[in-house]
Amino acid sequence: MDTCIQKIREIAFQLLDKKEVEKVIGFSNGTIPMATSPITIASKQDTEKLVFNSTCGLNLANYIRQQKGKIAVIAKGCDSRNIVTHIIENQVKRDQVYIIGVPCNGMINKSKIKSLFEDEIQKFEEDGDSLIIESSSKKEKLKKNDYLRENCRLCQHRNPVIYDVLAGDLVKEQIIDVPYPDVEKIAALEADARWIHFQDLTKNCIRCYACRNACPLCYCPTCFVDESGPQWVGKGQDKTDINTFHFLRAFHCAGRCTDCGACAEACPMDINVRDFTRKLNKDTFDMFGWEAGLDLTKRPPLDAYSPDDPNDFIK
Amino acid sequence: MGNLLEHMGIERDRIHFSWISSAEATKFVDVVKEISNKVRALGPNKKLVKDYN
Structure with missing residues (x-):
């Protein structure tokens, strides 16, 4: 590279x-x-x-x-x-x-x-498939993979x-047999355990919105979290507001997310916010056979109506 | 949206989607009855509820 x-x-x-x-x-x-x-x-x-x-x-x-x-x-x-x-x-x-x-x-x-390091990393070098990383106390040679x-x-x-x-x-493109092991792992849990998983996941969120700002999909002139009239979601550290923010942020990315990882990369609290978006990526793939951003000529599934759209959720 | 809420641990039976015309009074009654029965069976919701105290 x-x-x-x-x-x-x-x-x-x-x-x-x-x-x-x-x-x-x-x-x-x-x-x-x-x-x-x-x-x-x-x-x-x-x-x-x-x-x-x-x-x-x-x-x-x-x-x-x-x-x-x-x-x-x-x-x-x-x-x-x-x-x-x-x-x-x-x-x-x-x-x-x-x-x-x-x-x-x-x-x-x-x-x-x-x-891996207790002190600050001072040097990063890359040589083919290996990474050479140095801090003041030690030097590590790691395999990139x-x-x-x-x-x-x-x-x-x-x-x-x-x-x-x-x-x-x-x-060479990778062929992945199980593309969503993380989503399946969460889905296998009981409802209460899933709830606890997401509570634990977001408990350190400081509402800095770095995930939103790093995301190419989030370009609304005024984001729903910043709006004050009406105020859709509270602005503090209340866990319900934090959950609402993450839930809706992910939902706005449904059928559009490419899982580029910029959100998780930008998070200063190391929250894997992809746990939310990945579920939607899996759903759009399972229901519409859709992966975002592969074809200039196709409309995204949430943007187009087809009589074949799955509709078992509605009465 | 229902799928993601369910994935987050909100019970599926709390989330209902329906399309009812203003001329479909009986459908409205049936849907509301079904929803309230299902939600009553689940009991009070404690998730995603803001505690103002």
């Missing part, structure tokens, strides 16, 4: 040099190791700032809306699916974005790596579904 950064920089340089695009949206190194952050580059001299490695877990499709002029964006498999969703939902026009596709081998679970994020481990769309240029060779 580290070899493709040269290619990404080269493509970005060419695009800006020929003035084909006004900006390039990509990742740059953050202020601390493993904290790559999104960056917008408008000048060709700055293309050296672009990086791409296994810590680029956020979703850049989140930053392509409401841009003036043509923009280029670096897109992993999941990002590209969210770009498709944006185009379907008229948030951006296809000819306004130049997509630099990056076949992806998965992003790493930073909290899992941090938990052992530390993948859960959504990347179960990902079946690692290659971009839509792109103008590729920055690397296409990778």
Whole structure:
């Protein structure tokens, strides 16, 4: 994956040099190791700032809306699916974005790596399939595949579904026999145990809305949680309000979520908010055979009526 | 929506969806009777209820 950064920089340089695009949206190194952050580059001299490695877990499709002029964006498999969703939902026009596709081998679970160290991580390096991580007290060499994020481990769309240029060779797609083991595990519990599971899951939520802000699907001008007239949900730490927020946030993503993992990546309290959205992803797949963002020509299931729609829930 | 609520541990019988025309008085009565019977059987709901005390 580290070899493709040269290619990404080269493509970005060419695009800006020929003035084909006004900006390039990509990742740059953050202020601390493993904290790559999104960056917008408008000048060709700055293309050296672009990086791409296994810590680029956020979703850049989140930053392509409401841009003036043509923009280029670096897109992993999941990002590209969210770009498709944006185009379907008229948030951006296809000819306004130049997509630099990056076949992806998965992003790493930073909290899992941090938990191996008692002190702060000072250095992160990637060498093929291994990660070399250093703190002041020790140095660890880890196998990347052992530390993948859960959504990347179960990902079946690692290659971009839509792109103008590729920055690397296409990778082999994983074939996953049981794509939703986590959802099935929760579903096997009794109703009360499921309730306790979700209570435990959200008990540390501080309502910072980082999950919502990191999500490319959440682009309402005023989010329901911010509205005051009417006020749909309380703004404090009451557990019912927290549950309502998570439940509705997930529901707004039904049939649109690509399980890119940006929500869980952004959460400062390490809450796996994907437990909510994954259930809906599984349902839309089971009921409509739908996976979001794969086809520019198809309307999402909650957007279109078909006489074959399952309707056993209504009397 | 019903599926996700159920997945979160809210009993399925508390959630009902129906489409009733204003001309369908008997259907309305039947549906409400069915809902109240099912909910009564479950007893008071303690989940997703805000405690103001």
